[in-house]
Amino acid sequence: MVQLKEFRIVMPMSLEEYQVAQMYSVTKMQHQSRTDTEGVDILESRPFDDEFGKGHYTSKVYRLQSKVPTWLTAFAPADALILQEEAWNAYPRCKTVLKCPYFTKFSLTIETIHEADNGQSENVHGLSEEQLAIRQVETIDIASATTDYWSYAIGSSDVDLSKFKSVRTGRGPLLEGWQSKCNPVMTAYKLITVDAPYWGFGYRLEQAMLSGERALFIASHRNCFSWIDDWFGMTVPQVREIERRLLQEKRNAEPNTLKSAKENEMRFPINTDENHSERCQLESDRQPIPVEQGS
Template sequence: MYMVTKIQEQQTAGGEGVEVLINRPFEDEEFGQGQYTSKIYHLQSKIPTWLSTFVPTKFMYIEEEAWNAYPKCKTVLKCPYLNRFKLTIETIHVADNGNSPNVHNLNKEALAARKVENLDIGSNLKDYWSYVVGGPEIDLTKFKSEKTGRGPLTPGWQASCNPVMTAYKLVTVDVPYWGFGYRLEQALLGAERSLFTESNKRCFHWIDEWFGLTYEDVRRMEVENDRSLNQKLGKTSMESDATENVSSSSEPVKKDASLPSSVSVRS
């Protein structure tokens, strides 16, 4: 939560960034208790130029619903202009080094279609989407936390560091559009891959800022940040901390979408 809050603040300026519509508690049978958020991402400058051939610039924004109930989370992304597009991210955090074969309990069909990628936050390799995502240069092979003594993350750190945790992310994307669907699908997966890596790198790099904070501390920061984000974008309306259940299963995730991918982010 601290990491998401800080990154949103850094990336919201000049009419682009994150607009928070709803941020309130939820409870359901699948996740138990957690925090539900509804947001709009105004990302016109980060959209590939070729996509403007198919989507007018003014419609290049993403609507997000998220259910955060650590150790499980679910995020659903949609674009109103492309009303058949849907990207779902299901995350399970596990205290292991990334060797669990099927934490999402996928059936045989889904396992056969799944592509597994291991993302190493200790790696300094970058691609095009790393620069699109942006952010400060961070080298975790040279970083050591003053408060916890954790780090540096040198090659092979996954096997030697303790404690260690893996965020297993099941990414399901459906872009059923002739002519550009596959290209957009690959762009989305590339962007999410870099976002997972860069955001978790920052989370570890900021450990001395958030280590020792209580849940209440972070929630207060989150509420203040939500208001600040909306003010930057000229928005004032936001629903926060209403006691109402928002079921995470209101829109079932399609397990047989075009390209399921289980991504292991070691952090």
């Protein structure tokens, strides 16, 4: 059965600041989590510009074998949790599509709309009455503690945001009820549509993916705020340059990376001749990463 769940993540920053924070945090988290056997391979990263606007397209492969829940190994090998991601970032609107080569019928789509509010907008995605009837909504407090399996598997910041205060901005700590009191403020409205039509374990797989995405949202958004003194004042082009430089450094350090990426591209073919609008419409360690001077 198709499940529809909306996560609302309130953040103590402006829309413009969040764009930089999110890009910086994703880049740093991917850099830190890379191992010899697991991590992220970037197959393609390029701008797009069509009738839906300007944005940045990325294609990645995630190797997450060690994070496979034990129960899933009864239905698939550990390497089944290799995911291919395509993402269209036309900020403040984004769309991400995840697929798994082992479970070919599985699909997960994340549509994100960012608004300058504190999470009170009820239908930013313009859902129909039928969709609203099955939609579940959860508002995430990035300052709350998490102890579930996926938070442990993915990892989370050990910074206590109820005590953390930014030196450069003076923001924080995030005390009870902070969402209705902070300024600036914005919310990421993330709508997940997940479908795993497999008899016997499909619903459980859907729930596992929802829990995994929830844990990833919490971890990445905690980092967005706890790393604010690292990224505050940066621009989008500066973060793009960091992405490019780190990718080049990884390729220089690992001679087999290019071969691996090429093999992944063969496993997950992408028709770059297709127009973005035809593929996907937008419906609705505290060590900072160094920035080269003059970027």
